[in-house]
Amino acid sequence: MSRTAVITGLGFITSIGNDRASVSRSLREGLHGMTLFDFCGNPGLPVKVAAPVRDFDVASTNTRDWSWPRGYDIPRETLRGLAPHGVYAFCALEQALADARLSPADLTDGGTGLFCASAGSAFLLHHHLAQSTAVNFDRGHPMGVVSSIAGTLNFNLAAHYHIAGPVTGFVSACASSTHALGYASDEIRLGRQKRMIVVGAEELNAETVLPFAAMRALSTNPDPATASRPFDKSRDGFVGTGGAAVLILEERDLARERGASIYATLAGWGQASDGYNVAAPRPDGAGLRSAITRALADARVASPEIDYVNAHATSTPVGDAAEALALREIFSRQNHRPVVSSTKGLTGHGLSMAGAMETAFCALAMKEGFTPGNAHLADIDPACAGLDLPRESLSRAPRTILKNSSGFGGSNVCLVLTRPE
């Protein structure tokens, strides 16, 4: 493959900021997005903390009740099919287009594709099904399906922007948007598309997040300042977040021809599965290790060249330890200690959108010259020892980044970002 995929646009609706400048500041200064959060009016709930998106009101089942920040123009005929996280995605996509200096008219000639990742809207799905089951399916809301099932992002955004290239969605849980990025880069590297838009988005509400409490995956720490602390000895689960992140990928020569500003090269990717458990990661990290090895090979990058790893680490006891083990195996053998951090200490865990959000963070760090630290890490778990885990962000730009993601069923997906030549 002689073609190269580069990142030329970013869009953020996140718990740590709704624009690039705010996100950059939060990452540099370690400003987290966590707060005490009332999921459903149940004070007995053990889960007290979440990382919500600010300045949106999408809590109603009726789109007419929703509001979003000024400056985003969502026509009713588009809003009608959106889930709450679709509104986040719309806004993040508008930002990414502006950032890449593209207009909607640039997306319609078949040369641009759209890959999306979300779990769908459990909130709206539940609402619409409850409405239908109450009348034994005599009637149902006409937008019930397209606004709520997994795929709602790609259905709606493809229609709104008249995207005529490949459009699909990815469902590998917390690896979904990293899968989307990997396959999107292949579309460009294989010469099938000149440009790909990748979207990851999720909702923060009881229906999306609280089912994870039944799996004992959520933190019950009531302190917003410490509930999400990847790699810490006292970590006890992840903190939920919602929002959307969008990346614009373009073929490098075409990006240069139109004078686009390039954040980073998505140099390669790899994936491998644990073959182990429906939900728990394989404790020895073997699947993740294979995915890392494959990503490095695809990118033609040797492991000592990696100077920053943006970890998947969600702040769960088993997951962080397995990832630490995989990273030690990969790097320690080369006597190499890249900086490792999990930005989930600031943002919480964005599920399907995590990979896109964190890859966008990496692109930002590379362009703007900083390396994110490990917020809230006080006491490194011995199981995670041997890694370079700075607390504060560093004021130097990583040159070569490894981004890890892992999802249910043991899907591991890794990306390698390099500085644009």
Next chain:
Amino acid sequence: MSEPSDISSSQRPAPDPLAKFPQPVRAAYALYQANGDAAALDTVVMAVVRDFIPRHLAPPVEQPLADSARLMADLGFDSLAIAETVFFLEDLFGVKISNAEIMEVSTVAELRAFIRAKLARTPAS
């Protein structure tokens, strides 16, 4: 962004289907509910139709919808928008509208007349 004492709440308001409609439309709905005023009913139906027109085809607010305007051919409704309009009117007036019935409706005037006739047969709930 990091204030730990901030209590965020996701209280979900009970949806009022006309909450975002202009006050005269809400008043017309109240009038129709109170005494079955047919002109008030027409006002509500026209406002609902206008609300479902795609923005790029929507006539200016001060310009009344032409009676002869066809929902799909002239006003840009797609089949889902027709279904949405029906669903909305069903909820608003507590009636059930069949596919066969709505397939007979093509223009704004036909929809207005259909709703009048439908509600005449089904008293307001």
